[in-house]
Amino acid sequence: MLTIENLRKKLEQLTLEIDRLDIEDGEYFVFLGLSGAGKTTLLEIIAGFRKPDFGRIILDGMDITDKPINERKIVMCHGRYLFPHLSVEENIGYGIKDKRKQKERVKEVAKMLGIEHLLKRKPETLSMGEQQRVALARALAIEPKVILLDEPLNSLDRLTHENLLLELKRIHESTGTTFIHVTHDFIEAISLANRIAVLKDGKIEQCGSVEDILRNPRNVFVAKFVGVKNLLMGKIVEENGYYVFEGGIRIILNGNYEFGNVVLGIRPEDILIISSSNCRFRDENVFVARVLDVYPLTLSTVRVLLDVSGTKLVAETIKSKAVRMGLRRGSEVQICVMSAIPIRQA
Amino acid sequence: MRAIAFLALTFFILIVLSVVLSITGKITPQTLQNALSSEEVQFAVSLSLKSAFVATLFALLVGVPSAYALARYHFRGKEVLDSLIDLPVVLPPLISGFGLLIFFGETEIGRFITEHIVRVVFTPCGIIVAQFFVATPFVIRTARAVFESIDSKYELVAQSLGSSRFESFLRVTLPMAKKGILAGAILAWARCMGEFGATLMLAGATKMRTETLPIAVFLNISVGNIELALAIAFIMLVIAILTIISIKFVASLR
Numbered sequence: 186m187l188t189i190e191n192l193r194k195k196l197e198q199l200t201l202e203i204d205r206l207d208i209e210d211g212e213y214f215v216f217l218g219l220s221g222a223g224k225t226t227l228l229e230i231i232a233g234f235r236k237p238d239f240g241r242i243i244l245d246g247m248d249i250t251d252k253p254i255n256e257r258k259i260v261m262c263h264g265r266y267l268f269p270h271l272s273v274e275e276n277i278g279y280g281i282k283d284k285r286k287q288k289e290r291v292k293e294v295a296k297m298l299g300i301e302h303l304l305k306r307k308p309e310t311l312s313m314g315e316q317q318r319v320a321l322a323r324a325l326a327i328e329p330k331v332i333l334l335d336e337p338l339n340s341l342d343r344l345t346h347e348n349l350l351l352e353l354k355r356i357h358e359s360t361g362t363t364f365i366h367v368t369h370d371f372i373e374a375i376s377l378a379n380r381i382a383v384l385k386d387g388k389i390e391q392c393g394s395v396e397d398i399l400r401n402p403r404n405v406f407v408a409k410f411v412g413v414k415n416l417l418m419g420k421i422v423e424e425n426g427y428y429v430f431e432g433g434i435r436i437i438l439n440g441n442y443e444f445g446n447v448v449l450g451i452r453p454e455d456i457l458i459i460s461s462s463n464c465r466f467r468d469e470n471v472f473v474a475r476v477l478d479v480y481p482l483t484l485s486t487v488r489v490l491l492d493v494s495g496t497k498l499v500a501e502t503i504k505s506k507a508v509r510m511g512l513r514r515g516s517e518v519q520i521c522v523m524s525a526i527p528i529r530q531a
Numbered sequence: 532m533r534a535i536a537f538l539a540l541t542f543f544i545l546i547v548l549s550v551v552l553s554i555t556g557k558i559t560p561q562t563l564q565n566a567l568s569s570e571e572v573q574f575a576v577s578l579s580l581k582s583a584f585v586a587t588l589f590a591l592l593v594g595v596p597s598a599y600a601l602a603r604y605h606f607r608g609k610e611v612l613d614s615l616i617d618l619p620v621v622l623p624p625l626i627s628g629f630g631l632l633i634f635f636g637e638t639e640i641g642r643f644i645t646e647h648i649v650r651v652v653f654t655p656c657g658i659i660v661a662q663f664f665v666a667t668p669f670v671i672r673t674a675r676a677v678f679e680s681i682d683s684k685y686e687l688v689a690q691s692l693g694s695s696r697f698e699s700f701l702r703v704t705l706p707m708a709k710k711g712i713l714a715g716a717i718l719a720w721a722r723c724m725g726e727f728g729a730t731l732m733l734a735g736a737t738k739m740r741t742e743t744l745p746i747a748v749f750l751n752i753s754v755g756n757i758e759l760a761l762a763i764a765f766i767m768l769v770i771a772i773l774t775i776i777s778i779k780f781v782a783s784l785r
Contacts, residue, residue, distance in 0.1 A: 234687045254690035255699075266688045270706045279702075280692030327693055 186210055187231070187331060187363065192240035194223075194230060194387075201226055201387040203240075208365060208380075210330075213357050215374040216367040217410065218384030224367035227384070228333050231365065232261045244330065259331040262324040264316035267308035273319050274304040280327040294322040297356065314345035318352070325360065334366040338373055350376055371411050375399065383407045401526065405448055408528055413450040414499040420446050421527060430527065433496035436470050442527050450526040456500035458489060459519040460510045470523075474498070476516040479507060487512075491520060554764050566762030574739055575747040575763065582655065582743060583723035586662035587670075590719045593663075594670030595712060599700070601671070602678035620668045628661055628732025635660075635733070655741055657734030662723035669722055673715025677708040714781050721774040725767070 187208040194201040201223045208214045218224045229235045231242060233254040241250045249257050260280075267276050274291055281287045295301045298318045308316060317337050324332050337353070338346050354377055357364050368374055374381050375395045382392040383406075391403040402408035405416060419432015421442050428438040430449050459471070477490040477497070487507045491498045500520065502512075512518070566572045601613065619627055635641040635651045644651065651657045681704055689699035705712075727745040734741040736750055744767055751760040 229687075232687070232691050234684070234691075253695070254687060255693050255695055257691070259691065261688050261691045263684070263688055266682070266684050268685065268689070268703055268707075270709075279689065280694070282693065323692065333691075 186245060187365075188241075188243040189231070190241045190243060192227075192230070192237050192242075194226060194235070194237045194239075196223060196226060196387070199223055199387040201230075201237075203227070203389060206382065206389065206392065208363060210363055211361045213354075213364045213366070213377055213379045215378035215381045216365070216384055217369070217371055217374045217381050218367070219369055219410075222384040223387040224369075224384055225335055228261070228335055228365065228367055231331070232259055232333055233257050234261070258329050259333060260324040260327065260329040261333045261335070262320045262337065263335055264313060264318075264320040264337065267311075267316055267319055267323070269308055271308075272304065273300065273306050273308065273311070276308065276319055277304075277322045277326050279323060282327075290326055291322075294325045297325070297359075298322045298352065312345070314341050314349055317341070317349055321353075321356065325356070325362070329362065331363045331365060334364060336368055337366065338368070338370070353377060375411075383410055399452075402450065402528060405450075405528055408448075408450045408526070412452060413526065414453045415449075415451040415456075416528075417449040417451070417496065418446075419449060420444070430525065434472060434493055436522055436525050438525060438527065443529075448528045450528050451498065451522055452524070452526075453488065453499045453501040455522065455524040456491070456498060457521040457523055458500060458502055458506075458510065458512070459521055471519055471521045474518055474520045476512055476514060476518060478514055479512050491518075493520070551768065554761060554768055557761050558765050562758050563762050563765065566759055566766075569759065571739060571742070571747065572759070572763060572766075575742050575744050576766065578655065578658070578741075579724055579743040582658045582662060583720050586659045586666055586723045587716055587720040589659070589663045590667040590670045590723075591712070591716055594667045594715075594719075595674050595705075597667075598671045598674035599678055599704075602675045603683060616668050616671055619665055624661075624665055624726065624728030625732060626728075627664055628729030631657075631660060631664060631729065631733045652733065653735040653737065653741065655734065658726075658730050658741055658743060661729035661733045662726045665726055665729055666719035666722045669719040670712075670715045673718065674708065674712050677711030677715075678704065680711075681707050710781060710784055714778055717774060717778050717781065721771065724770055724774075 189203050189206040191205070192201060192203040198221060216224045216227060226235060230237050233249070233252065237250065241248050243249065244257065244259070268279065271279065274295075277291045277294060278287045281290050291304070292301070295304060298321060300315065300318050300322060303311060303315060303319065308319065311319065321332075321337075334353075338349055341349060350373065353364070353366075357377075366377060378395055380392065380394050381398050383390045383398065385406055391398060391407045393401075398407065399411055402411055402413060408416065417430070417432050417434070419430055421438070421444050422429055422431055423444065428440070428442050430436040430438055430447065432449065436449065472493045474491040474493045477492050479487055479489050481504065482488045482501060485504050486501055487504050489500045489502060489507065489512060491500055498520070510518070597616075601609065632652060635645060635657075649656050651660050685703050685707065686696075686699045689703045690696065694702060725745060726743070727749065730741070730743060730746060731749070736742070736746045738750060742750065744763055748760050748763050748767075751757075751763065
């Protein structure tokens, strides 16, 4: 287990502050944050590249805060820092101490990552995706306890991004090594992570399982970051034994909440668009809406901008459904808000 | 502007060419052959090559780590040290040599070195010391620039792969800096080959003893043997041209 305790590091723009964070063995842990949130610095502190002003890093019960980088069993995996004067094979073999087993081990990890055909090449001749694979192979070759990944999928084309993402997931599952990954891409985070910590200005805003973060974002920043597109200002009141949100539109809530001012978050995929003629839903949280715009989001999904008596909402739906329903600018539809998340203002 | 620029360029190139032609123009194959077969010239060529090689080697041994310190670490007084390193470049070599002469001849430390380690004053060893003093700043300058151009994260990543600091330097940074350091070494070597002022003061100008190529030119001019002086000058011209070619070649290496 890797523990970060009472960490403080003053940077130019912000101070990194983490009171306590435990990362379990074999976990895929993602630090999610905008650029400049201190993610890379945090990773470098874990790697030992930089010293914290204060606090401890503990790996398996041992304080490694002041340990030299090479004695930590924590590897920084970075495609941009392949050694340019060495071939792919020599890069992967760089950290293997037992020279007799070197060749064999290099072959093994190269095979695992599907880069055997690149072994004789120089890093500069590789594509970015290939460079990342080589960097990952180089890290795996020495069987570290923890692998650190600094935006490994950044600036890759869509297809390579997707392939490498799947690869990371597969490699993580098959090796059981702890992966700590930093990114600004929340889709990447939720596809890979067991747990996520959302960083803002050097502090952890929320840390939890993917499901937890998606379903219960602790504040507006986290909510926005994890794709909650609709944030309505209003208050929670009691009505006939129900908790009801009032603010532009009225939404009946499931569960118990504090009364008073609140921001209501609604995920775009939680707004169901019902064709007006076919209304079988009970009328709870069903509204008439006018379509302001429809545009493709991915190959298979569309985003629909809606107006519910002056309140603007963003919904997402399957493209084929939108086509079937004939959704277009000016259409009148019924929508049902399936789920909503009351968020306290920070 | 174009006209002025090219006029200035042509003017200077003409001066350089006239110097080259003045040396080469007076040389006949016969005088060159005579010079090359003379014992004195053979001695001077051999001494210059040997001393410049050894001095460059020392300059690298001292200069490369110094450059690394300046490039990678921040410490108090770095600016002052940086200026001190430039001093041997800016100072007239004659004054450098004079300083070295007094240091080795007149100070306690200098005398201790002379008595217990090696005699420097008026010996071939003095040539190496003088050349080293003048050439090391070139190694430091070029190597520092190369180290600064290499992202220190390469070393850190190497360390996270299990290398010690020293090993990461040897296996990653040094090979990456190889080309730049080699170019610096060639410059330093060329500086050593041409060193005159400091050598004259510290090692003296003793015929067939501390007689490097530049000293040989000086000695022969002073006794009026212009023909031999010209032939040696020609040899040095060839060496200079080879130096320029080799630096260009190193720069073109991948």
